[in-house]
Amino acid sequence: MIPYTVLVLLVAVERLAELVVARRNSRWSRDRGAVEYGSGHYPVMVLLHTALLAGCLAETWLTDRPFLPWLGWPMLALALGAQALRWWCITSLGPRWNTRVLVVPGLPLVTGGPYRRLRHPNYLAVVVEGAALPLVHSAWVTAAVFTLLNLPLLTVRLRCETAALTRCAPAT
Template identity: 50%
Template sequence: MGVLIFFAFLSFVLTQRVVELAIARRNARQMTAMGAVEAGQDHYKYLVALHICFFASLMAEVFWLERKPPQWWMAPAAAFILAQGLRYWCMTSLGPFWNTRIIVLPGAKAVRRGPYRFLRHPNYLAVVAELLCIPLLFGAWVTAAILSVANLYLLSVRIRVEEAALDEAHSSSSTLTRSKRL
């Protein structure tokens, strides 16, 4: 029974990721058509590799090391559910601006609704929580530790790149606004 639950849960999460990638592609096409530009292409492949390694490591640890859910499995399950809520709140708040890539529309104002009223990068908080909680839910503490540390490093790179891209888009917006006034 435990194997079925693990595969059902893993299938659910992987299906979510495939749907989210399709949404991201649609949003990217829409934003690009409006003049948006992509930043951070150099590190994106490492984020993709990290997420692939995450799922491979999770499966390997659960099956080869025969990990079992801990007695306190409800704590990571609750945190996972909260992270899901946060992630979908982020996605709906950003609308067409949500993406797995850094795609910035020059002249667009920063989104300040939903969780973005409280945090600068709430979507990344959801990702951090998921990459920690999913393995802990099944007792895969090695995956939780190693991939969470790698994820934090990559997110530190990504956030710097994203902030620079947003600053550049904002400064080009200010330049456009100033030129229109002259």
């Protein structure tokens, strides 16, 4: 369980790195007149994503969940792939990436990187990670609860982001 605990703590450190990038990018966006959308659901999203990490650790330690190699190794590969996709999104969006929905009016939509194929690839990373990270160490309750709670939140977030980008994107 120690290696899994280290993995979850490393993901937590990665989340903190995301927040540092997001804070810097927020300043960049706001300096250029960014408009924020969906701020009401943001605290719920932060709480749910924090609970995912806490749930991974709590369920594994409190219920003595085993590491099942046939499940754990593929889920680790998916969790790492989700991280790679997330950082590909972050680098593709550059200073426009954020954990909040901040849109600078007049800027064209990003169509490079993973956005060439998917409209919201970062949320694919969230969905995959939310299922895979807990299952690395058989925390199936955490995987199921996060997934069920994340679905309505993700629906709200996608609608919010799509509407914001539609309103703020320049006419073509």
